[in-house]
Amino acid sequence: DRSNLPAPCESLIYCHGPLLHTVQMAGLYNDSKTFVDKKMKSPANIILDNFQSMMNRTDYRPTKEQIRTFVDDNFDVEGSEFEEWQPLDWKHNPAFLQRIKDPLLLEWAKNLNELWLNLGRKMKDEVREHQDLYSIIYVDHPVIVPGGRFREFYYWDSYWIIKGLLLSEMHATATGMVTNFLDIVDKYGFIPNGGRIYYLMRSQPPLLIPMVKLLMEDIGDIDFLKRHIGTMDKEFDFWVKNHTVEVDYNGRKYQMTRYSEQSQGPRPESYKEDIDVARHFDTVDKKEELYAELKSAAESGWDFSSRWFILNGTNKGNLTNLKTRSIVPVDLNAFMCWNAQLMAEFHELLENFEKAKYYRMMHAKIKEAIEHVLWHEDVGAWLDYNLKSGRRRDYFYPTNIVPLWTGCYDVERSDYYVSRVINYLEKVKVDIFEGGIPTTLEHSGEQWDYPNAWPPLQYMMVMGLDNTRNDVAMRLASEMATKWVRSNFEVWKQKKAMLEKYDATIFGGFGGGGEYVVQKGFGWTNGVVMALLNLYGDTLYAADAFGDAPGQSGAVYGAHVGAGGIFTALLVVIASVAAGTLGLMVYRRRRDYAPLVGAEDLRVLGSARKPCTELKSLNGVSNTRQR
Numbered sequence: 033d034r035s036n037l038p039a040p041c042e043s044l045i046y047c048h049g050p051l052l053h054t055v056q057m058a059g060l061y062n063d064s065k066t067f068v069d070k071k072m073k074s075p076a077n078i079i080l081d082n083f084q085s086m087m088n089r090t091d092y093r094p095t096k097e098q099i100r101t102f103v104d105d106n107f108d109v110e111g112s113e114f115e116e117w118q119p120l121d122w123k124h125n126p127a128f129l130q131r132i133k134d135p136l137l138l139e140w141a142k143n144l145n146e147l148w149l150n151l152g153r154k155m156k157d158e159v160r161e162h163q164d165l166y167s168i169i170y171v172d173h174p175v176i177v178p179g180g181r182f183r184e185f186y187y188w189d190s191y192w193i194i195k196g197l198l199l200s201e202m203h204a205t206a207t208g209m210v211t212n213f214l215d216i217v218d219k220y221g222f223i224p225n226g227g228r229i230y231y232l233m234r235s236q237p238p239l240l241i242p243m244v245k246l247l248m249e250d251i252g253d254i255d256f257l258k259r260h261i262g263t264m265d266k267e268f269d270f271w272v273k274n275h276t277v278e279v280d281y282n283g284r285k286y287q288m289t290r291y292s293e294q295s296q297g298p299r300p301e302s303y304k305e306d307i308d309v310a311r312h313f314d315t316v317d318k319k320e321e322l323y324a325e326l327k328s329a330a331e332s333g334w335d336f337s338s339r340w341f342i343l344n345g346t347n348k349g350n351l352t353n354l355k356t357r358s359i360v361p362v363d364l365n366a367f368m369c370w371n372a373q374l375m376a377e378f379h380e381l382l383e384n385f386e387k388a389k390y391y392r393m394m395h396a397k398i399k400e401a402i403e404h405v406l407w408h409e410d411v412g413a414w415l416d417y418n419l420k421s422g423r424r425r426d427y428f429y430p431t432n433i434v435p436l437w438t439g440c441y442d443v444e445r446s447d448y449y450v451s452r453v454i455n456y457l458e459k460v461k462v463d464i465f466e467g468g469i470p471t472t473l474e475h476s477g478e479q480w481d482y483p484n485a486w487p488p489l490q491y492m493m494v495m496g497l498d499n500t501r502n503d504v505a506m507r508l509a510s511e512m513a514t515k516w517v518r519s520n521f522e523v524w525k526q527k528k529a530m531l532e533k534y535d536a537t538i539f540g541g542f543g544g545g546g547e548y549v550v551q552k553g554f555g556w557t558n559g560v561v562m563a564l565l566n567l568y569g570d571t572l573y574a575a576d577a578f579g580d581a582p583g584q585s586g587a588v589y590g591a592h593v594g595a596g597g598i599f600t601a602l603l604v605v606i607a608s609v610a611a612g613t614l615g616l617m618v619y620r621r622r623r624d625y626a627p628l629v630g631a632e633d634l635r636v637l638g639s640a641r642k643p644c645t646e647l648k649s650l651n652g653v654s655n656t657r658q659r
């Protein structure tokens with residue numbers, strides 16, 4: 033029974049109540065988030081009175097235009113909480129640029145370094161003084177936002193933003209962002225999904241402690257750690273207390289974590305969208321269950337995805353089949369395992385030995401649960417677990433190998449895990465896609481599904497494989513990184529833009545689907561590309577040995593030609609092999625992009641391709657969600 037739960041926040045303007053319902057259901061804007069990001073022109077009680085007068089005047093049946101006039105009269109334009117701000121610690125030539133040998137990529141990396149200037153936001157003093165007029169959560173230090181409709185901080189995005197900022201040597205901005213998060217944990221007991229009050233009842237993947245680790249590796253300020261370690265304990269506890277579920281597996285019980293939020297009602301920022309899906313259910317209880325699944329999926333960062341669909345034990349279906357709370361995700365448990373390990377390390381450094389012992393115990397327990405419940409030798413990967421059926425979810429997601437990134441497996445047996453994982457990745461043919469690794473292999477129309485490819489997922493795969501220090505895994509990581517960087521660069525060349533997501537099936541293709549149009553900016557995308565350029569910059573080139581980028585390389589070109597072009601394709605393949613050998617000789621230090629693909633792969637590639645309709649959405653034409 034969810035009827036005793038609170039609303040997403042108390043505000044009768046931004047989180048629940050008749051005003052929010054009337055305005056959001058009127059569909060005034062292409063994007064529902066627009067309204068809840070507006071500043072109030074007067075205090076809430078006056079606006080609520082004005083709303084009541086408008087409803088009385090219109091006999092409770094206001095037209096869309098009357099509602100629009102009410103909003104325009106009572107609210108300012110969205111985004112009015114910020115002032116012009118240039119990060120003071122921004123540098124023209126951070127040292128990591130010197131690692132990039134290709135002049136084209138170097139030029140691009142300089143542009144990426146400049147993008148932080150566009151994405152920096154400082155709140156006006158007026159926000160601190162009159163927080164009640166805004167939905168934004170006031171923080172003391174300026175932040176780097178993702179970009180586009182995402183005008184505020186986002187929890188897990190910030191991990192990759194901070195990674196990039198530190199490469200840009202913007203230590204003060206990065207420290208300020210982490211300090212904001214710590215202040216927020218002190219105030220609210222956890223970090224909300226993003227920096228708005230309507231996100232206050234759900235979080236996002238727990239990466240604060242790894243962010244502190246990034247800072248420690250960079251500035252190594254032990255006093256900072258000492259000052260904030262108690263707050264980090266709080267963040268860890270929040271996840272243990274509110275997200276733990278008991279898993280009964282093969283006669284043993286394990287404490288594992290899953291996404292689960294605890295409020296009533298639809299997401300305020302996607303209010304109409306959620307109510308529309310809830311129409312499929314006939315009772316208030318069933319509608320509330322759906323809202324909980326939607327908000328829990330948003331908490332996972334994967335909103336939305338077939339990963340959270342359960343229909344007759346499969347991942348088919350649509351948003352009405354969301355069962356996020358019934359799935360134990362590999363990545364969340366791997367993050368918790370990593371958090372425990374880092375906390376043990378930090379407490380040891382601070383000589384808090386009792387605490388260190390507690391975290392070592394937590395780390396061992398979580399690692400054991402991951403090994404016993406989620407690892408599958410026959411598959412060669414870790415798989416999400418269905419709490420309802422007690423069965424594994426054997427579907428491909430990049431997160432199936434996240435324990436490699438967080439080091440949550442028996443590293444003494446690293447060779448065994450790596451060989452199984454490599455075998456798995458070969459089996460699922462992750463290397464056949466031209467634009468990156470797809471999020472899933474299900475084409476649901478949701479944004480965390482095929483064919484979209486997301487920056488954090490590429491990063492976790494690449495770094496996970498690279499971390500193993502195994503030659504084959506490291507080569508695969510480098511090939512994945514090369515493909516990703518080149519495809520992002522291709523979009524940059526066309527649009528001078530970095531996107532929040534891309535299309536894995538098209539070299540230089542834009543991501544799409546879901547409930548809003550693909551966004552430009554973009555915080556985590558820039559951070560990931562910078563990190564990959566930093567790691568591979570000495571061997572990574574914008575084009576391969578014969579001047580082709582991946583989409584045009586001989587082998588993949590074969591997939592583009594029709595039946596009539598087979599002869600040409602063969603010639604191109606033969607020429608590619610010859611030139612590739614020559615290229616290898618000439619560019620010994622360079623890592624080659626794509627192995628030749630077989631006939632079966634060409635068929636898959638051909639069918640995977642779809643026209644780049646998302647071009648339209650980038651130009652501002654909305655694409656609708658398939659339900």
Ligand SMILES: OC[C@H]1O[C@H](O[C@H]2O[C@H](CO)[C@@H](O)[C@H](O)[C@H]2O)[C@H](O)[C@@H](O)[C@@H]1O
Nearest residue numbers: 178182186189225301302330333334335
């Ligand atoms: O408004 C819809 C959803 O938008 C956000 O989710 C997406 O953008 C975030 C910022 O880049 C990202 O962290 C998340 O993974 C994306 O799916 C927001 O986080 C959601 O809560 C919201 O419902």
